[in-house]
Amino acid sequence: MLKKDLVIVGGGPAGMAAAIYAHKNGVKNILVIERDKHLGGILNQCIHPGFGLEYFKEILTGPEYAQKAIEKIRSIPEIEISLRSFVVRLTQNKILTVLKPGALEQIKAKALIMATGCREKTREMVHIPGTRPAGIFSAGLAQKLINIEGFLPGKKVVIVGSGDIGLIMARRLTLEGAEVKAVIEIQKESRGLIRNVVQCLNDFDIPLYYNHKISHIYGKKRVEKVDVVKVDDHLNSVSGSEFTIDCDTVLVSVGLIPENELIEMAGVAMDKKTNCPTSSELNTTSISGLFVCGNSFKVYDLADSVSRDSEIAGKQAAEYLRNRS
Amino acid sequence: MIYDIIIIGAGVVGTSIARELSRYQLKIAIVEKEEELAFGVSKSNSGIIHPGTQNSPESLKGKLCVQGNKLIRKISRELGVDFKEVGELIVAFNEEDISLLEKLEDDGKKLGVPRLKIVNQAWLQKHEPNLSKTAVAALYAPTAGIVSPYRLAYDLAENAVQNNVKIYTNSPVTHIKQLETERDSQAPFEITTPNGTLNARYVINSAGLFADEISRLVGIDNFKIHPRKGEEFILDKKREHITNHLLFPLPSKTSKGILVIKTSDGNPMIGPTAQDVDSKEDLSTSDEGLKKVLDGVRRMIPSISENDIIAYFAGLRPSAGDDFIIRHEDKVPGFINVAGIQSPGLTAAPAIALMVCDILKSAGLKLKKRKIFHSHRKKTIHLFASSLRKIKNFIKKDSSYGDIVCRCEMVSRKEIEDAIARGATTLDGIKFRTRAQAGRCHGGFCTTRILKILSENLKKAPTEITKNGAGSEIVAQERDHA
Numbered sequence: 130m131l132k133k134d135l136v137i138v139g140g141g142p143a144g145m146a147a148a149i150y151a152h153k154n155g156v157k158n159i160l161v162i163e164r165d166k167h168l169g170g171i172l173n174q175c176i177h178p179g180f181g182l183e184y185f186k187e188i189l190t191g192p193e194y195a196q197k198a199i200e201k202i203r204s205i206p207e208i209e210i211s212l213r214s215f216v217v218r219l220t221q222n223k224i225l226t227v228l229k230p231g232a233l234e235q236i237k238a239k240a241l242i243m244a245t246g247c248r249e250k251t252r253e254m255v256h257i258p259g260t261r262p263a264g265i266f267s268a269g270l271a272q273k274l275i276n277i278e279g280f281l282p283g284k285k286v287v288i289v290g291s292g293d294i295g296l297i298m299a300r301r302l303t304l305e306g307a308e309v310k311a312v313i314e315i316q317k318e319s320r321g322l323i324r325n326v327v328q329c330l331n332d333f334d335i336p337l338y339y340n341h342k343i344s345h346i347y348g349k350k351r352v353e354k355v356d357v358v359k360v361d362d363h364l365n366s367v368s369g370s371e372f373t374i375d376c377d378t379v380l381v382s383v384g385l386i387p388e389n390e391l392i393e394m395a396g397v398a399m400d401k402k403t404n405c406p407t408s409s410e411l412n413t414t415s416i417s418g419l420f421v422c423g424n425s426f427k428v429y430d431l432a433d434s435v436s437r438d439s440e441i442a443g444k445q446a447a448e449y450l451r452n453r454s
Numbered sequence: 455m456i457y458d459i460i461i462i463g464a465g466v467v468g469t470s471i472a473r474e475l476s477r478y479q480l481k482i483a484i485v486e487k488e489e490e491l492a493f494g495v496s497k498s499n500s501g502i503i504h505p506g507t508q509n510s511p512e513s514l515k516g517k518l519c520v521q522g523n524k525l526i527r528k529i530s531r532e533l534g535v536d537f538k539e540v541g542e543l544i545v546a547f548n549e550e551d552i553s554l555l556e557k558l559e560d561d562g563k564k565l566g567v568p569r570l571k572i573v574n575q576a577w578l579q580k581h582e583p584n585l586s587k588t589a590v591a592a593l594y595a596p597t598a599g600i601v602s603p604y605r606l607a608y609d610l611a612e613n614a615v616q617n618n619v620k621i622y623t624n625s626p627v628t629h630i631k632q633l634e635t636e637r638d639s640q641a642p643f644e645i646t647t648p649n650g651t652l653n654a655r656y657v658i659n660s661a662g663l664f665a666d667e668i669s670r671l672v673g674i675d676n677f678k679i680h681p682r683k684g685e686e687f688i689l690d691k692k693r694e695h696i697t698n699h700l701l702f703p704l705p706s707k708t709s710k711g712i713l714v715i716k717t718s719d720g721n722p723m724i725g726p727t728a729q730d731v732d733s734k735e736d737l738s739t740s741d742e743g744l745k746k747v748l749d750g751v752r753r754m755i756p757s758i759s760e761n762d763i764i765a766y767f768a769g770l771r772p773s774a775g776d777d778f779i780i781r782h783e784d785k786v787p788g789f790i791n792v793a794g795i796q797s798p799g800l801t802a803a804p805a806i807a808l809m810v811c812d813i814l815k816s817a818g819l820k821l822k823k824r825k826i827f828h829s830h831r832k833k834t835i836h837l838f839a840s841s842l843r844k845i846k847n848f849i850k851k852d853s854s855y856g857d858i859v860c861r862c863e864m865v866s867r868k869e870i871e872d873a874i875a876r877g878a879t880t881l882d883g884i885k886f887r888t889r890a891q892a893g894r895c896h897g898g899f900c901t902t903r904i905l906k907i908l909s910e911n912l913k914k915a916p917t918e919i920t921k922n923g924a925g926s927e928i929v930a931q932e933r934d935h936a
Binding site: 164213215217226229230232233249253254256258260261262267270274279281283307345350378390393402 | 737738739741744761763764765842845846849854856857858861864866894895896897898899901902905906916917921922924925926927928930932
């Protein structure tokens, strides 16, 4: 079995900041495990500007922000990086089982930082009634399809939820020639940044319906239309307020869930509601020497804050290793 | 060329019949209207191999179910299908209902259901600890089991093809004409699909929801298929061990009730509802359905939470009265209806296939065994169902088993490429065969990669790749890079 002083799972902004700062604080034997074929995580598909003002003191796009961290981490020879590598199992005593093309490896970590980010809530988790045709995407998947793969997911789009990814995708789809017919938000206000409501919707005259929800999705093979209905303060439908929007695509942007199934498997105490570790101090868990940072610790608004707090995880792991030896 | 037999409909019934008939020296084809097999009624089957209880002792359903429960074990071994005998409990919540359990037990015994027994509250609390403490007794049927309904259909079809059965997909039957009778032989049928015509001496109609419409094409209009919708909700794999058995309430007249189902994928499933609908295409789910299912299962397992649900779907049962319709239509010699195959149709399918063989024999078809019948197929590899030691060996043999595409369900590129080699052409086909996209993120991370793998392997443009057939293309267009 391979042995490492520090293993970091996830090579997005959180994992990279944690690795760099663990090294800065004296850890010399570090492995970063990343499932994708590049470092950078979700930043790679966020090609809009708005990153880096706090952390790098300049306005960057997602890939630019990632690149700065990648250059830094690549310049440190003591940090080993394993790409296209999936952790499929984690035990309480920090043994990881990793699958990658051509190998299954087991690695014992003295200290472990999990920087596994989030997944998007799905249409299924908010229970939108109706059929299940092609044309229903999470906003992040649509973003990946356009920005990474070069496909337009659809031409007449309704977006559910006004979180930042949904707002940014409204603008992105419009720029790509799709017609964004509406953004539907069940709450009284957007969960996204105000600047995104202004720059992504208002500037493009895209209607945003607060206190509304999609009550039904229609379509046999591909989405054909959706019913929209107003909701009252208790989120119950207001009868008589229904209207229909013809569309071929529904984007779902209804929030993020920390991707913490591995630490749950290892027996870390979890908050069932948020899927985050229950914790009294930033980045710590119920298992000593097992840290969680970035969006898998709590859902952040800004990548800059993720980097800042994840540096602390690097320091915490270094300190843990020092006290241990 | 004239086929000896054409089977209309490639669900679990059609593929079971095809595989059984492929033992004999016959030219056989299956025609299927959808892009892939098992895309009709079978894809939303619950996957339960029923023991035979909850059927009237006189019914064809009951008889074929008990027989099918025995046959499915051998078929599963031969085809490498994961069959698990998990047992079922039909639960009673008050003392008066125990007499109803006894009635079910009696009916079951008359049908020959083995090892039935009524268990008491103490037994239940020991063997099914999450069951509501208000449950007083249950009828325990240890021979109940689970399989993956679509993987069973795919494996049956694959084995049938190994034995020379031909499958035509995307071929909805629009006309059937019986040609003039030749001397001393069965008058052949001419079957028309948009892709052309096929001829066969015998036609087996296992067209599921559309069996009445197919039957009418030959002028037999003696039954009607009523679609009855069932909404089902799939729970996160983390809840795999929420029950140890399949849990049933006492049955009503029209359905077996809302169940807690174990599945061979690991994810528990709750449902189904039972609602008569007008349209054979109404696969929508509803808020009311969710509420009904949650209320129903919480009576049995109070700890089931709405937050455990990761996916849901609706299916339509092809109901045609109380019992199955399996018969030779004497008015149209050579035409056999296999219709109204709702629950326990999956369990009964192997027995239905044997019954159809007998019907064909009576109708004058000679069944002569092939010299070589390939009875076995190589078990499909699923990493999610394999030990780490085995996974290590798979990767040693082919490195792409280590290339994970779907992280929620642990599905490798090799498994996806295998599924394509075995006939998957759509995202849903990949999902049913491999479970990729079926987990908690619902394809959020892996859809793009699967789209590309399908595109490369099928040599089609990504814009041509569909969810489940023409009209369900995933992406509208490639971006203009000019």
